[in-house]
Amino acid sequence: MSVVLGIDGGGTRTRASIVEGDRVLAFAENGSIKRLRVGAEIAEQNLRALLKDVYAQAGVKGVAAASAGVASATMPGVPEWIQAVFTEFSVERSEVVGDEVIALDAAFKGGPGILQIAGTGTNCIGRAPDGGREAAGGWSSRLGDEGSGYWIGLHSVRRALNAYDREEPTRVLEVVGQIWGTNGIDELVNLGDSTPGPDFSKLAPAISQLAEEGDSVALSVLDQAAKDLVGFVLLVRAKLRRKHSLAAEVPVAWIGSVLGKSRLVREQFFAGLKAAAPEMNVLDKEVVAIEGAVWRAQSMAK
Known part of the structure; x- marks a missing residue:
């Protein structure tokens, strides 16, 4: 059995797993490797530290293949710098794909299905039986990401300010002020509107x-x-259905802190899909994205 590496590089933290067959040899976590969030220097430091850690745990000096699912993988230069680090760590074959791709494969192992991501950001990706893929959302915190943690935080403040104007009761501004450490509504608004602003997620x-x-x-x-x-x-x-002649329902999987931790959102999500598509199978448990990275790496190593 080949020894492979899977990496799940989300917006806030990065996970790595080294696997041989069905045996997990090592698992490690470190900070984000998303350049847009932490900068190029910190991202590379985090990746190198993560690889040193997981390699030491596994007792290996290299792997046959590695798959890294990374937020903003399509940004210019992102696959190149990650694969350059992989080369230094004796990775024989490697790929860098979007974090939504490894999550989709964690759920469906290359098969058809739809995955809704709802964490700091949102994205929805689906794959037809013919392998064709379609997507919706995921247009960044400023331009989209409806239903994300960031969107929830931002729009709660916006709606609470509107409620304040209307003299309608809500504790949102009080609680946000406690979290941000602000005194009074003017200071809260100034901080919320600052550049760079707070992390609404x-x-x-x-x-x-x-x-x-x-x-x-x-x-x-x-x-x-x-x-x-x-x-x-x-x-x-x-x-x-329109572009790939999909007739039968495909299953739906989900991942991310909003659906994973917010009972109200999760239950309404399930209920909304049940009402709109009664025959659609929605997975009960959250997807573990790194399992998709490992599966892709194992496929490359065959």
């Missing part, structure tokens, strides 16, 4: 908690987030 867990407690603004935001995520899945399903 870090507000999402607090917004989910407020929704559980019945806060009307938080509930409205999570309700819209769930509707948007359902809409992305149905849009990808429609594209697969």
